[in-house]
Every structure is written in C-alpha cells, then in structure tokens.
Amino acid sequence: MHFEDELLVKEYVNMMTDMIVLCFTLAISLSFWVISITASTYYGTLQPVSPWRWLFSVLVPLILTSRALRKKSLDHGGALGALLVGFILTIANMSFFSALLAFFITSSKLTRWKGDVKKRFDSEYKEGGQRNWVQVFCNGGVPTELALLYMIEVGPGEMPVDFEKQYSASWMCLSLLGALACSTGDTWASEVGPVLSKCKPRLITTWKKVPPGTNGGVTTIGLIASFLGGATVGTAYFITQLLLVNELHLAVPQWPIIVYGAMSGLLGSMLDSFLGANMQYSGYDESTGKVVNYESPTVKRICGKPILDNNGVNLFSSILIALFLPGFAWGFWPRH
Secondary structure (H helix, E strand, O other): OHHHHHHHHHHHHHHHHHHHHHHHHHHHHHHHHHHHHHHHHHHOOOOOOOHHHHHHHHHHHHHHHHHHHHOOOEOHHHHHHHHHHHHHHHHHOHHHHHHHHHHHHHHHHHHHOOHHHHOOOEOOOOHHHOEOHHHHHHHHHHHHHHHHHHHHHHOOOOOOOOOOOOHHHHHHHHHHHHHHHHHHHHHHHHHHHHHHOOOOOEEOOOOOEOOOOOOOEEOHHHHHHHHHHHHHHHHHHHHHHHHHOOOHHHOOOOOHHHHHHHHHHHHHHHHHHHHHHHHOOEEEEOOOOEEEOOOOOOEEEEEOOOOOOHHHHHHHHHHHHHHHHHHHHHHHOOOO
16 A cells, blocks of 8 residues: 555656646746747847747647657656757757757667667667656757857748858758757667677777777768768758748758768767767676676776766767868858
C-alpha cells in the first residue's frame, strides 16, 4: 500500500510539474508577442508576430515535446529545454523550425535504432536515447541564440539567403543551419557507423584501428551518414523556403542550401571526431569489454585527455561550424 501511495504522489508531482511548465511557456511566449507588437509600433521597422504564428509556435513544439517525453526521447528537463528552443526557432523563421524538426526526428529514431547492438559497445547507452536539458542546449543553444539575433536584425519571418540584399541576416541563417546540420551529421555518424560498418573504426588523428565507441573513431559509412544527415536538414530548410518565402523567384537560387547542409554535416562530424580524439578520454575497460570515458585500474587508455565530455565537444563543434563555415559559403554563393 505504501508503494502505491508513493506512485500516486510521483504521478501528481509530474502532473503539477507539467502544468507549471505549460503555464511558464505560455507566459514567455505571450511576452514575446507583446514585445514584438510594441517594437513594431514604436520603431516601425520590425514585422509584428501574427496571432496564428504565435499559436503555431506554441502548440507544435508542445505536441512534439510531449510525444518525445512519452517515448523517452527526452526527460522532463530535456522536454522543457526543447520546448524553449522549438518555440524560439519556430517564431523566428519556419525554415529554422523545419531544420530543427528534421534534426530532432531523425536523430531520435536513429538513436533508438538497433539498440540491442549498441548496448554491446556503448557503456553510456540509454533506453530510447533519453536526452536531458544539458544535451538539448549543447545541440540547440547556438541555433537559439542565432534565432534571437535574427529576430533583432529583421524580425520574425522567412527570407531567402541572399548576401547581396541581406548580408548579416543571411549569415545568421547559414550559421544556424550549419550548427543544426553539424549536430545531425555527428548523430547520424555515431548511430549508423558503428552498427553498419564491418570494419573497425580508425582514429581520425592517427588512422589506427580502435574499438567501436572510441571518441574520435571514424568509418567510411559513418562519414557518408554524416553527409546525408546534413543534407537532410538542408533539404528540409530548402523545401520550406520554396513553400513560404514570398517572391522567391526574384532572389538568387536557394538550392546551394542543400549542399551547404551536407558539407556542414560532414565537416561538423569530422571536427567533432578530431576534438573527441584529443579532448575526450577513451579507454578500454577489460572487465566489461566496452569503451569508457573514465580512468580506472581495469581501463587501458586508447586516446584523448579528460578535458571535455561529449556534450562539450558537441557544443564546441557547432560553435566553430556556425562561426566559420558561412564565410566559406559567402565566397561561392550565387550572385545576381
């Protein structure tokens, strides 16, 4: 009887937590709407957020995060973080939302895919790939900040990537896309490469063969997967541009967005592996037969130093891609 009472209390606490999170989210989103209308009234340079856009930006991320919570793709903290990230990206630009959605759905499904195989070599494998708020913000923090800067620059709404007409806003769009494609490419490589590859991964710094699960280990299949993951995010962004951007025929061609996403996924995954090989500790635990990230008497060092964890490596990779890759894209982007 005591155990049943504890379960009821736990369910009640979870329900109240969800209600508080919902009220908090609505309050934040309403404040964004009020600020947008006020700014457009006083300054006349920003487009106010329409009620329908605001409603979509609240309801769709709420539905998606609730579903992810039930499927254990996110814990409660991760759901709250994803709700905030989803709201800001959606209200800023629907192309941002579609790119985020492509990252979230594909990464969640691939994380759960072949879970029985991943358990054999991944010492930190979680059922369902449940992510917490730290993981959410390490992958979504940079895009969220860029989405806020984008709204300050041009206001909420969709626009073509065109360096001649909107230099700084186009830079922000490609930075955000690059960060999401980087995270997607790394996730696809990590989830697909070790499972499908018939050969042992090679350490990206020395090209020596290492056990599956080693930080910095790459495979040919993993690199192809990272390229395709980035291309998927770029395609989602591109399709939304075609559907929602007004007078797109007057802008420069937008198809390079797909190529940019693919390259961001590939280069981001390689950068992540390089940082992981140098700044994450990897060792082989002979007692469990798995690669671990900690030192102990039964662990034989493979590579790296205990400077960053996986979340830190993901964050630094996305920051570097967001900072530098748009500069390379600017040199090759179509002009009128």
